[in-house]
Amino acid sequence: MADLRTNFAGIKSPNPFWLASGPPTDKAYxxxxxxxxxxxxxxxKTVGDPIINTTSRYWANDHNNSxxxxxxxxxxxxxRPIDVNLREIKEVKKNWPDRAVVVSLMVPCTEPDWEDILVKVNETDADGIELNFGCPHGMSERGMGASVGQVPEYVEMVSRWAKKHSNMxxxxxxxxxxxxxLAPAAAAKAGGADAVSLINTVASIVSVDLDTxxxxxxxxxxxxxxxYCGPAVRPIALRMVGDIARDEKIAGIPISGIGGVGTWHDAAEFIALDCGTVQVCTAVMHHGxxxxxxxxxxxxxxxxxxxxPTIDSFRGQAVPNFVRWEExxxxxxxxxxxxxDTCIExxxxxxxxxxxxxxxISMKRTNGSRTYEVIDEECVGCNLCALVCPVENCITMxxxxxxxxxxxxxxxxxxxxxxAAAE
Amino acid sequence: MSHPDIAAGRRDAAGYAELNTDSKPPLNSGQAVIEASRCYYCFDAPCVEACPTGIDIPGFIGKISSGNIRGAALDILEPNIFGGMCARVCPTEVLCEQVCVRTAQEEKPVTIGLLQRHATDQFFATNEQPFTRAADTGKKIAVVGAGPAGLSAAHRLSRFGHSVTVFEALSKPGGLNEYGIAAYKVPNMFAQKEASFILGLGGIEVQYGKALGSEITLGDLRNDFDAVFLGMGQFGVRALEDEGAELGGVVPAVKFIAELRQAGDLSKLPVGRKIVVIGGGNTAIDVAVQSHRLGAEDVTIVYRRGPEQMSATGHEQEFAKSDGVRIRHWAKPSRVIGEDGHVTGVEFERTRANSNGGIEGTGDTYELPADTVFIAIGQMFEGTPLDGDSLDGDTLEIQSGRIQVGEAGATSLQGVYAGGDCVAGEDLTVQAVEDGKQAAIAIDQYLKG
Incomplete structure (x- = not known):
């Protein structure tokens, strides 16, 4: 029986599956x-000066009936008011001592604002804080979220404040x-951050109503x-995680992987690229x-x-194989x-x-049946045929x-x- | 039993409603999208090849998926103007769905028929007339029969700009769609609605009550029109030749089906209590199931060979059995038994396959009681209307009881084409539609000379 316990930058949890900051983690209930x-x-869910939301907040796109x-x-x-959130956080952590409780924070980009809230969070006995430098919509227009995360100097500066005023x-x-x-990741490290988590959501227009x-x-x-988040962004997240994991200067910083994780398989891929934990949001909003x-x-x-036997025993094993094209x-x-025998024609x-x-791939017709065969001389081994084949293992490379x-x-x-050199 | 037990009003209102309720309920939009997503969008798709009218099945299913219902419907109706009817009556389990690659993969084909019905139903609900006629060519064409073959030909010919006159022996269009198949396959007057849609193109005049050989002759049509298409089906009914076949209560199945389809009030339609159906095709199934639903207690189909040889598909046989109809195989009628001029039963002789692929009687017999015997042993081409026609010495070649045709329905007479059940080949609605379409294209080429 594998041991799923994790110790992520000093934050312990019985398994690597965390819920990401978002609507599912909005309150104690x-x-x-x-x-x-x-x-x-x-x-x-990110704590800061309470905001007012619009109605009509989510949308999703389907693909092939999925x-x-x-x-x-x-x-x-x-x-919700900061003190309500912090009171509930303290209570939840007290009731669930073996689980990881991390507080996501976002306040205006001044040291007093950060100091003020960090001191309060220190009282909650939570396990850690996460600086929300990622939110690409709304808050970014108010000088917070992604508008901080897009400027490495700000990332480093606020990370430094956080380390200075937080005991977590x-x-x-x-x-x-x-x-x-790599730029903001390096800045976070330079600012003393203990870990990074990524990705936050991708700025997007998910669909346009063609009637209105x-x-x-x-x-x-x-x-x-x-x-934008969910299964569609997972490849983008994996690549960014991989970039950090293999970078000589940043590698080794604990990474919490976020982006379209919906199954253990997805999670294992992030862990193979060196994530110590994964964070999930869309999948639980879809299924509970x-x-x-x-x-x-x-x-x-x-x-x-x-x-x-342990998460660490396979963590990062795919990193050495994530190379540049030239290699x-x-x-x-x-x-x-x-x-x-398994081709369905x-x-x-x-x-x-x-x-x-x-x-x-040649096509032959005999007595109403169809035979498709690979012409080895022309095949470049691109995988396309195997990818479009609807029958499992019918086309193999x-x-x-x-x-x-x-x-x-x-x-x-x-x-x-x-x-040129040979000439 | 001097008074045969044949009576009307055996069911209540809900019971009669069953006769006019879809035996296969249509898909709603959500179901259609789910089912459409099962289509692999095959290249050189086997289903297209299996469709006599060559509908681009993956193409129209893809359009259902994308929400392009109008496009889907037109992809169906362009090659098959009876796409709505074919979606209901095609034996898809032996055509497109049989060869669906999903059948090979998981024995569960995409339900192409139901998807085709979904697209065409949605489109018909808009009441749009999507087809237009080319400029008038000045050519006049006679079409005999307003069934699937005749109307398919007429529609295509009118689109080419020719003026078409359809001569129909009966008082409504549709042919077997209107008169010859079970009501639960085409409820809610669908056959008439579809005929109205087809005729709504314009350029097609239908003259009802005009039968070949009585009100009109082929010789006259050849004289009065630039070309003729014969699509009158098989109007004759093959009769039982055994002793007692003349007794009261021995009825051609197609006659009863037509009466049922044209009955305004089914509760006034008398039906027997013990019914024997002789035959093994879809007509046998249709008459048996409908009799049972009208309130007959015992309905038994007797077929001279085994289930595999029945021309009714396995699906149809199962449907009949699930409706309470019994099917007995390997027996042929030897005599019809009667009393006071009315049938009381049928004596059957058991049969077996013989060495040369036929069947032979075993000498062993049994009797089934019956107050009604429906004969469903096939229809046949009624040749007599053509006898004595003045064809200026030409001959319309008939072979094995069907009009002999070459490519695209060309008969032995110049300018005369034929298709549908009056020619050899599969007696399927979809084949009749294709025959009419191909003959129309050939006639257009012939007239352009």
Whole structure:
């Protein structure tokens, strides 16, 4: 039985599954229910001077009849008084001593404002704080959230204030709405932050209502940009996490992975890229807190099957394999193979390759049946056919035993730079 | 039993309503989108090949998914103007759905028929007439029969700009759609609504009560029109030749179905209590199920061979059984038994397959009591209307009881085309529609000379 316990920058939790700061962690009622369901920790909905929200706050896009492929919101931080939130946080932590309770914070960008709230949070006995430098909508227009996170100097400055005035581990939550995630991550580290969490939501228009011509969600005919999250952003999050995890200067800083985590499998991918915990929001807003049951025993069962006794035993194992393109093996050769016994003759591999790739899948008609075969000479091993095939394991990719050694692009004779050098 | 137990009013109102309720309920919009998402959007899709009219099935299903219902409906109606009817009556389990790649993968095809019905139903509800006619060509074409073949041909010919006159023996359009299939397959007057939609194109005049051989002759049509399309179906009914076939209560199944379909008030339609249906096709199923729903107690279909040889599909057979109809195989009628001129039962002889692929009687017999016997052993082409026609010495070739045709329905007579059940081939609505369409295209080419 795998040990799922985590120690993230000194914050302990019985499993790596935390709820991200957001509507699910808005108040004690929800958080108690989450802990009852088995969540390892929560990052409380961002505390700050209470705001007023609009009605009509969320929207989602579907893909191929799959609901909530992506999700957006235009909610702001907590609409409840600071002292109410802090009182509930203290009470919840007292009742759930084994769970992680982290307080997300956002106040105007001055040291007195931060000092003022940090001193109050110190009294809650919570396990840590998370600086919300990521929220891309609404608060950013008021000089907070992503408008701080997009300026590395501000990130470093506020991180320093936080370390100075807080008695807790400081997690800096990063915004993906920048060109280079390494800049704010390095700034957080320079400011003394104990950990980073990412990604916050992506600035977005998730949909436009073609009848009213209003972006969605629509507030009386108008829409502002929202923060996009859910399964659709997971690849973006994984890449930004990977960038930080492999960076020589920043690597080693604890990372809490956020962005489209809905299953144990998603979580394991983030952990493989060096995340110590993951944070979940959209998936519970879609299905409720109960999904943590599968996350916990799914991860445990998978770890048992791979003989990983602890989270740390596989954490970061994919990082060394996340390389620059130039380091990929130019001598590696894949070919596609179609299993004729399981082929259902849908023709999707053929038309995808014929129209959009390398004309490497032939089509034969005999007595009303269709045979699709790979033309090895034309196949470049791109995976497209295997990806579009609706039958599991019908099209597989196999490595050609060409006995050629590893060859990086810099050493490849086909590299024009090498040709020039040879002349 | 001198008074056969044949009476009306055996059911209550709810019971009669069953006769006019969809046996396969339509999909709602949500269900349609879920089902449409199961389509893999195959390339060179087997389902398209299996459709006699060649509807781009993955294409229209993709349009349902994207919310483009009008586009979906027109992708159906362009190649098949009877797309609404075919969605209801096509034996999809032996056509498009049989070859759906999902059948190979999980034995559960995309329900193409129901999706086609969804798209066409939604579109018809808009009352839009999407098709237009080309400029008038000045050519006049006669179409015999206002069934699927005839109206399909007429619609396509009118779109080409030709003026079409349809001669229909009965008083309504639709052919078998209106007169020959079970009401629960086409409730709510769908056959008439669809015919109105088709005729709504314009350029098509229908003359009712005009039967070939009595009110009109092929010779006259050839003289008066630039081309002729024959789509009169198989009006004749194959009769039982056994002893007692002339007894009261021995009725052609199609006659009873037509009476039922045209009855204003089903509670006034008499039905027997013990019914024997002889035959193995969809007509046998339709008459059996409808009799049972009218209140007959015992309804038994008897077919001379096994379930696999029945032309009614397995799906249809199961439907009948689930409705309370019994099906007995491997027996053929040897005589009809009667009293006072009315049937009281049928004697059957058990049969078995013989070595040359046919069947033979075993000599072993049994009797089934019956106050009504429906004969559903097939329809046939009624050739007599063409006898003695003045064809100027030409001959309309008939083979095995059907009009002989070449490519695109060309008959042995120049300018005369034929299609649907009066020619050889599958007796399916969808095939009749395709025959009419192909003949119309050929006629257009012929007239352009």
């Amino acid at each position: 929800n958080v108690n229910r989450a802990f009852e369901a088995g969540w390892g920790g929560v990052v409380w 609901h909530v492929a992506g999700f957006t919101n235009i909610e702001l931080i907590s609409d 581990p400081v997690i800096v939550k990063l915004t993906p709405n920048i060109t280079d995630i 011509m209003s972006p969605l969600p629509s507030v009386n005919g108008k829409g502002s940009h929202g923060g 807190f109960r999904i943590v049951s599968d996350m916990v025993d799914g991860l445990s069962n998978w770890m048992d099957s791979k003989e990983y 990929l093996d130019m001598n590696y050769e894949l070919l596609a193979r179609i299993n004729q 849908c023709g999707k591999c053929h038309i995808a390759c014929e129209d959009t790739a390398h004309q490497a 196999y490595a050609v035993e060409n006995k050629k050694p590893y060859l990086a692009w810099q050493d490849d004779p086909r590299n024009p730079a090498n040709a």
